[in-house]
Amino acid sequence: MIVYLWKSPQYRTLSSTKPQSILVNGNVSEIARSYYGSANSVSAADLVFFDRYEGHPFVKRVFQDWLDSNQELFINTGYHVLDMFYWEERMGNWAAKKKTESALSREVYSPFCSRKLLTILLSTPRKDRNRYVNKLYNTMIGLMSPVAKKIPINPTTENKRIALLKKIGLYPLMKYAARIYRNLK
Numbered sequence: 001m002i003v004y005l006w007k008s009p010q011y012r013t014l015s016s017t018k019p020q021s022i023l024v025n026g027n028v029s030e031i032a033r034s035y036y037g038s039a040n041s042v043s044a045a046d047l048v049f050f051d052r053y054e055g056h057p058f059v060k061r062v063f064q065d066w067l068d069s070n071q072e073l074f075i076n077t078g079y080h081v082l083d084m085f086y087w088e089e090r091m092g093n094w095a096a097k098k099k100t101e102s103a104l105s106r107e108v109y110s111p112f113c114s115r116k117l118l119t120i121l122l123s124t125p126r127k128d129r130n131r132y133v134n135k136l137y138n139t140m141i142g143l144m145s146p147v148a149k150k151i152p153i154n155p156t157t158e159n160k161r162i163a164l165l166k167k168i169g170l171y172p173l174m175k176y177a178a179r180i181y182r183n184l185k
Contacts, residue, residue: 033129033130033131033134033137034080034082034083034126034129034130034131035082035086035090035131036050036082036085036086037082037130037131037175038080038082038126038127038130038172039082039175039176039179042067042081042082042085043067044060044061044063044064044067045060046179047063047066047067047085047089048060048063049179049182050082050085051063051089066085066088067081070084079122080126083122121136124136130166132159132162132163132166137153138153141153
């Protein structure tokens, strides 16, 4: 039996796996990666940009309504608006579809499908659970397997570049400048 670590929709397609394989997917844990970054002041225009719907006024109005109706809830619970946006827009859309699709042809194991675990992951400071340099996941891997800790995680050029920018403190500035540039267009 072959076990694939699968993070849909990236890198591995279902057709490239063997029929007798088990897919171990990370769906649901993505919320702990701060996928959209850590901007504190987020507008409907930002959400439209993150979801790639620029030029669609209807989507902007819907996102503004979503922000208006949930802002107080986010403040009261302490959850970050971008975490909740990812949960509703990304996980509720493509992840649900992909999970159904994959379950039809393969055995799928989802170790992160736990409300208690999600609550713990969301309570971790955002700086320790970002998309490119995830201290939370690295610590978990190190505790579970010192051997696995030595294996490079997502060793792409982009991830190395972003990790360096984060280490020297320039990444937030670059993200902020990109948001300002986008608004000037």
